[in-house]
Amino acid sequence: SQQGEEDPQALSIQEGENATMNCSYKTSINNLQWYRQNSGRGLVHLILIRSNEREKHSGRLRVTLDTSKKSSSLLITASRAADTASYFCATDVQGGSEKLVFGKGMKLTVNP
Amino acid sequence: DTEVTQTPKHLVMGMTNKKSLKCEQHMGHRAMYWYKQKAKKPPELMFVYSYEKLSINESVPSRFSPECPNSSLLNLHLHALQPEDSALYLCASSQEVGLRDGVNEKLFFGSGTQLSVL
Numbered sequence: 001s002q003q004g005e006e007d008p009q010a011l012s013i014q015e016g017e018n019a020t021m022n023c024s025y026k027t028s029i030n031n032l033q034w035y036r037q038n039s040g041r042g043l044v045h046l047i048l049i050r051s052n053e054r055e056k057h058s059g060r061l062r063v064t065l066d067t068s069k070k071s072s073s074l075l076i077t078a079s080r081a082a083d084t085a086s087y088f089c090a091t092d093v094q095g096g097s098e099k100l101v102f103g104k105g106m107k108l109t110v111n112p
Numbered sequence: 113d114t115e116v117t118q119t120p121k122h123l124v125m126g127m128t129n130k131k132s133l134k135c136e137q138h139m140g141h142r143a144m145y146w147y148k149q150k151a152k153k154p155p156e157l158m159f160v161y162s163y164e165k166l167s168i169n170e171s172v173p174s175r176f177s178p179e180c181p182n183s184s185l186l187n188l189h190l191h192a193l194q195p196e197d198s199a200l201y202l203c204a205s206s207q208e209v210g211l212r213d214g215v216n217e218k219l220f221f222g223s224g225t226q227l228s229v230l
Binding site for chain 2: 030031033035040041042043044045048088092099100101102103104105
């Protein structure tokens, strides 16, 4: 079953612009992760934020988490054509079984 | 070596065939996973192995049969599949299942096997 819902579903921007993706989820979580998937390939882990954290940075990535609103956002700054991919949030359900549940995903296209 | 290797990359099979998907990792991870992903959809968990024992089966039909011969290998045996089983099958691994210290919760994915059932 799906837990996270990314918004928007698709985003097209120009190189150098920032891209923001939002994820909403339904149940309490231990952590929330973001993954990237290039077309037809496996997923690559980007960043993990714990339920007691509000913000985390990794290079050009900034993730925020608002547990009161059950939402997270992923900001990619100074986007590059190589950032073109699908992005998924994934949640580890608190008190549930040891598995990640992925959101629907968002397709980001960065035009050169 | 931070790779998860899946073979074959592509597979076409008939509904009466028996085939196997293979997955290998040499990161010393003790948890391994099979996910199924339909086009433009998120990955859906099928099975989780922890220390070579099946710990989660997400009510997957018996025509899919997982096997974990050792801590580095994970197989998915396929038999009598249906056309709707056509999808990208992804293998993943993590250091442990259930230890929430950030390190153990990160999944490493293979590139997947694109399966077509005719």
